[in-house]
Amino acid sequence: MANPHSFNVVVLPGDGIGPEVMEPCLDLLRAASDRVGGFSLTFETYSAGAETYRDTGAALPDATLEAARNADAILLGAMGLPHIRYPDGTEIAPQIDLRGLLGLYAGVRPARKVKGIASPLASPQADTVDFVLIRESTEGLFASHHKGEVEDDAIARETMVITRPTSERLFDFSFKLAERRKTAGAPGMVTCVDKANVFAAFAFFRRIFDETARRYPDIDAEHAYVDATALNMVRHPWDFDVMVTENMFGDILSDLAAGLIGGLGMAPSADIGDDHAVFQPCHGTAPDIAGHSLANPSAMFLSAAMMLDWLGERHFVEACGGAAQMIHDAVDTAFADGSMVPCEMGGRAGTKDIADAVLNGV
Numbered sequence: 581m582a583n584p585h586s587f588n589v590v591v592l593p594g595d596g597i598g599p600e601v602m603e604p605c606l607d608l609l610r611a612a613s614d615r616v617g618g619f620s621l622t623f624e625t626y627s628a629g630a631e632t633y634r635d636t637g638a639a640l641p642d643a644t645l646e647a648a649r650n651a652d653a654i655l656l657g658a659m660g661l662p663h664i665r666y667p668d669g670t671e672i673a674p675q676i677d678l679r680g681l682l683g684l685y686a687g688v689r690p691a692r693k694v695k696g697i698a699s700p701l702a703s704p705q706a707d708t709v710d711f712v713l714i715r716e717s718t719e720g721l722f723a724s725h726h727k728g729e730v731e732d733d734a735i736a737r738e739t740m741v742i743t744r745p746t747s748e749r750l751f752d753f754s755f756k757l758a759e760r761r762k763t764a765g766a767p768g769m770v771t772c773v774d775k776a777n778v779f780a781a782f783a784f785f786r787r788i789f790d791e792t793a794r795r796y797p798d799i800d801a802e803h804a805y806v807d808a809t810a811l812n813m814v815r816h817p818w819d820f821d822v823m824v825t826e827n828m829f830g831d832i833l834s835d836l837a838a839g840l841i842g843g844l845g846m847a848p849s850a851d852i853g854d855d856h857a858v859f860q861p862c863h864g865t866a867p868d869i870a871g872h873s874l875a876n877p878s879a880m881f882l883s884a885a886m887m888l889d890w891l892g893e894r895h896f897v898e899a900c901g902g903a904a905q906m907i908h909d910a911v912d913t914a915f916a917d918g919s920m921v922p923c924e925m926g927g928r929a930g931t932k933d934i935a936d937a938v939l940n941g942v
């Protein structure tokens with residue numbers, strides 16, 4: 581009899597290091613689900629990305645989009661290559677289109693420091709960094725994606741959009757996440773990051789945040805300007821719990837967050853909507869190292885763990901959460917004594933070294 585908790589995962593390896601980190605990730609998911617039992621995963625791989633665009637003329641073919649819509653979850657490597665572009669000069673980024681097409685408004689970017697990974701912060705508190713940045717992922721300045729215009733080679737325009745329905749769902753998502761984290765010992769605080777002192781759109785964003793905050797009296801709500809936040813993320817990042825912000829600000833701050841925990845190769849992410857979710861590392865296709873087996877697959881592994889957590893919560897399958905924890909623990913153990921230093925941090929550990937060490941732990 582088929583496993584009642586069988587999940588169909590659509591896999592989009594993409595370009596550059598995407599397929600390189602995806603392959604060991606699928607091995608890890610198979611191993612963790614076999615070990616834990618109680619649920620099963622089937623993987624269906626589809627093409628999308630810059631090379632797909634070059635070869636077929638479509639960056640996100642209809643069959644891929646259709647499969648993504650019907651999947652229980654979508655696992656994505658990375659997409660886009662600098663030498664393959666649309667006629668307007670922009671890069672191929674179907675992962676951005678997917679966010680709009682599937683309504684994935686909450687870009688969840690956890691920044692949890694793994695012990696044994698070097699941090700650029702000198703403070704001994706660096707090891708306690710553990711916050712989640714929520715980046716709105718369907719509107720903000722990115723609402724202008726594919727719509728920007730350059731007039732007479734003299735003036736360019738892009739327009740930021742903030743809407744009430746998306747902001748309300750985004751803030752609800754953020755407060756609910758803070759509630760869940762609080763039960764596990766986090767402070768229970770959401771920080772709205774904006775530029776409400778200068779832009780009407782951000783004053784509106786903040787007003788909706790305050791309205792939402794009133795419905796969560798057990799969670800502290802605070803505001804911060806994006807520039808001050810960049811400073812404070814470097815000075816005392818351990819003070820943040822859940823941060824929520826607009827798409828472009830989130831794009832920038834999530835790279836800063838990745839830097840604080842050792843690099844993009846350690847930073848997972850998820851783009852979550854009400855009906856669908858895409859799990860992918862924060863990093864791009866890293867064309868500078870692609871093809872050399874130098875990519876750190878940890879961010880991909882931790883994104884897969886987020887997928888298991890999300891599936892488990894959504895379908896009430898506790899075993900999925902167990903497998904997610906197993907992956908987290910295996911990543912932590914692999915790096916714990918500090919001897920395995922990823923190439924990205926100046927060390928010698930490449931994709932296979934890290935993948936083998938993590939796989940060993942499940």
Ligand code: ATP
Binds near residue numbers: 864876
């Ligand atoms: P995007 O705009 O799509 O996010 P990007 O070009 O800004 O992409 P990345 O492709 O993420 O950025 O690469 C930025 C730098 O980080 C590169 O030097 C790359 O080699 C490095 N890098 C990114 N991901 C990894 C990884 N998993 N392992 C090692 N190095 C990585």
